[in-house]
Amino acid sequence: xxxxxxxxxxxxxxxxxxxxxxxxxxxxxxxxxxxxxxxxxxxxxxxxxxxxxxxxxxxxxxxxxxxxxxxxxxxxxxxxxxxxxxxxxxxxxxxxxxxxxxxxxxxxxxxxxxxxxxxxxxxxxxxxxxxxxxxxxxxxxxxxxxxxxxxxxxxxxxxxxxxxxxxxxxxxxxxxxxxxxxxxxxxxxxxxxxxxxxxxxxxxxxxxxxxxxxxxxxxxxxxxxxxxxxxxxxxxxxxxxxxxxxxxxxxxxxxxxxxxxxxxxxxxxxxxxxxxxxxxxxxxxxxxxxxxxxxxxxxxxxxxxxxxxxxxxxxxxxxxxxxxxxxxxxxxxxxxxxxxxxxxxxxxxxxxxxxxxxxxxxxxxxxxxxxxxxxxxxxxxxxxxxxxxxxxxxxxxxxxxxxxxxxxxxxxxxxxxxxxxxxxxxxxxxxxxxxxxxxxxxxxxxxxxxxxxxxxxxxx
Numbered sequence: 001x002x003x004x005x006x007x008x009x010x011x012x013x014x015x016x017x018x019x020x021x022x023x024x025x026x027x028x029x030x031x032x033x034x035x036x037x038x039x040x041x042x043x044x045x046x047x048x049x050x051x052x053x054x055x056x057x058x059x060x061x062x063x064x065x066x067x068x069x070x071x072x073x074x075x076x077x078x079x080x081x082x083x084x085x086x087x088x089x090x091x092x093x094x095x096x097x098x099x100x101x102x103x104x105x106x107x108x109x110x111x112x113x114x115x116x117x118x119x120x121x122x123x124x125x126x127x128x129x130x131x132x133x134x135x136x137x138x139x140x141x142x143x144x145x146x147x148x149x150x151x152x153x154x155x156x157x158x159x160x161x162x163x164x165x166x167x168x169x170x171x172x173x174x175x176x177x178x179x180x181x182x183x184x185x186x187x188x189x190x191x192x193x194x195x196x197x198x199x200x201x202x203x204x205x206x207x208x209x210x211x212x213x214x215x216x217x218x219x220x221x222x223x224x225x226x227x228x229x230x231x232x233x234x235x236x237x238x239x240x241x242x243x244x245x246x247x248x249x250x251x252x253x254x255x256x257x258x259x260x261x262x263x264x265x266x267x268x269x270x271x272x273x274x275x276x277x278x279x280x281x282x283x284x285x286x287x288x289x290x291x292x293x294x295x296x297x298x299x300x301x302x303x304x305x306x307x308x309x310x311x312x313x314x315x316x317x318x319x320x321x322x323x324x325x326x327x328x329x330x331x332x333x334x335x336x337x338x339x340x341x342x343x344x345x346x347x348x349x350x351x352x353x354x355x356x357x358x359x360x361x362x363x364x365x366x367x368x369x370x371x372x373x374x375x376x377x378x379x380x381x382x383x384x385x386x387x388x389x390x391x392x393x394x395x396x397x398x399x400x401x402x403x404x405x406x407x408x409x410x411x412x413x414x415x416x417x418x419x420x421x422x423x424x425x426x427x428x429x430x431x432x433x434x435x436x437x438x439x440x441x442x443x444x445x446x447x448x449x450x451x452x453x454x455x456x457x458x459x460x
Contacts, residue, residue: 001119002098002179003038004087007031007105008051008074013230019053021105022060023234026241027265027283029060030228033108035069040112041101041119047087048105049074079197080173081189088186091179096124098179102200106228109237110174114219118176121215127207129216130174132225139229140170141201143216151214154201158194169218171201172225181212249276271307295329303334306342320352323359341376354394355386358401371413372397381407381425388413400435409441 011020021031031048038046050057051074058071072087084102092098099122101115118128129151131143137157142164144153154171155164177185185203193199207214219225223240226233245264246256254274256262261278268282271290280294283301288294292305295313305311305322312329319336322328326344337354340346344357347364355372363369363380370388373396374380384405386397395413399405403417406425417423418435427441 001041001043001101001176002045002047002091003041003043003101003103004072004084004091005031005034005038005046005048005103005105006080006083007034007057008049008054008077008083009106010052010077011106011229014234015231017053019050019057020228021050022057023228024265025108025234025238026245028108030108031057031105032061034103034105034110035061037110037112037115038101038103041115043101044092044098045070045090047072047090049083049086051075051077051083078191079195080200081186081198081202084182084200085186085198088183091183093179093183096178096180099176100179100182101176102174104173104227107172107174107225108228109224109226109241111224114224115174117217118174121217122176122178124178125211126178126213126215127204128176129204129214130172130225131169131216131218132172132222133168133218134170134222135168137165137168137170141173142167143169143171145169151204151216152208153205156193156195156199156201172219173200173227174225175200177203177207181207181210266301277313289324298329302336371395372399374399375401375403375419377402379404381405381409383408384411385409386411386413 007021009020014020014023022029025033047070049072054073070090074083074086091100118130121128139157141154141156142160143151144155146152185206188206189198189202191198204214226237228234228237242263246259246262249268249270250256250259252270253272254270254276256276258278262276263281266282266284268286270288273290274288274292276294277296279297281299285302286300287304289305289307291308294311297314298311299316301318303317303320306324308325309322310327314331315329317334320334320338322340323342323344325342326340328334328346331348332346333351335353338352339356341357341359343360345362345364346352349365350363350367353370355369357374358376360376361374361378366382367380367384369380369386371394372386378399387410388394397411397413398416400417400419402420404422406423408426409423410428412430415429415432417433420436421433422438423429424438424440427439429439429441433439
């Protein structure tokens with residue numbers, strides 16, 4: 001079995017320079033959702049037909065999981081039948097046991113279990129079709145059945161008569177066809193219709209005329225097979241996607257203070273007794289241990305949080321590992337490459353980048369720590385800055401255990417402070433500090449007697 005995904009459309013109703021298939025649901029491009037679902041079917045090949053901004057689409061996936069995709073260019077977008085024709089030269093049409101599954105890059109919520117249901121119906125003389133009943137069939141192809149209830153044809157809305165337009169059963173576009181027969185039928189498809197396009201759905205009529213059985217499965221979930229044509233539909237599917245993910249978390253025992261105000265734009269794995277407050281966003285892959293608490297208005301991306309971690313409100317964590325029983329926030333920013341050992345305290349308005357903080361160390365407020373290795377039990381005072389960048393290169397600061405940095409200090413890297421070193425408040429330190437030494441790097445204070453404050457000129 002091979003899969004052809006149609007993703008060549010511009011999406012004019014999206015009013016965007018971004019190809020429609022790259023608009024995101026749950027933090028992933030719609031096309032990526034479809035690709036991942038297609039992979040679950042274990043096909044021999046996945047072909048993706050692209051057209052509008054084809055280079056942009058391929059560039060989106062160049063470093064991702066889609067490197068084994070066969071990209072097919074539909075330079076002229078002349079309809080769904082024409083798009084499938086562009087992929088056929090790469091499909092094994094000589095094997096009578098080979099089938100083609102046609103999917104769409106703008107139908108992101110389709111499930112593999114639904115598609116496997118179609119595959120289970122396939123044989124050499126069958127076309128499997130997915131339909132749906134809808135109260136608003138406007139713009140969709142109507143499924144025409146004969147008196148015995150068998151599918152006889154699919155008529156696109158612009159070609160339908162008034163009676164056909166009243167039909168509520170519509171074509172989802174998703175179908176499975178014997179590859180050899182598909183090649184023959186597509187050769188017969190013409191563009192003699194209102195849109196002058198080559199419709200893939202015309203093959204249904206050819207199949208019926210040859211006595212092939214059309215096995216149409218009417219899917220009960222309209223949302224799962226919903227395509228996206230405008231921003232309103234995009235928002236609708238985003239909401240439905242989030243509701244599903246929120247329910248999965250609650251089914252796993254996670255407490256969500258308000259499920260509708262938690263967004264999952266990737267994958268979240270949670271331990272027991274986790275509590276998540278409102279307006280929390282998870283991106284990429286996030287892992288939470290047991291008894292983790294996430295405060296309101298927090299963004300966590302590509303991070304691992306150990307047991308008992310508390311993230312206080314307004315915190316941003318990106319690409320970090322937070323050790324058990326650590327407390328971060330409120331309003332802290334933890335940037336990529338940061339590792340906090342257990343029991344670390346990072347307070348308000350502290351930014352950390354590319355650093356390792358040892359167990360029990362703390363930076364309670366108003367500090368920047370960049371490219372540092374900090375030992376256990378250290379204290380980083382308010383207003384402390386690790387100067388890691390000289391304008392061209394990054395440099396590292398290394399602190400031993402139980403180092404104390406007073407408030408309003410500057411550590412100019414590269415620098416090393418040994419165990420038990422102490423830096424006096426207000427110091428600028430650019431030389432190494434031996435163990436158990438006090439470093440003072442202040443300018444000498446002068447008091448000027450009889451100093452007069454500047455005065456403003458009198459107004460005329």
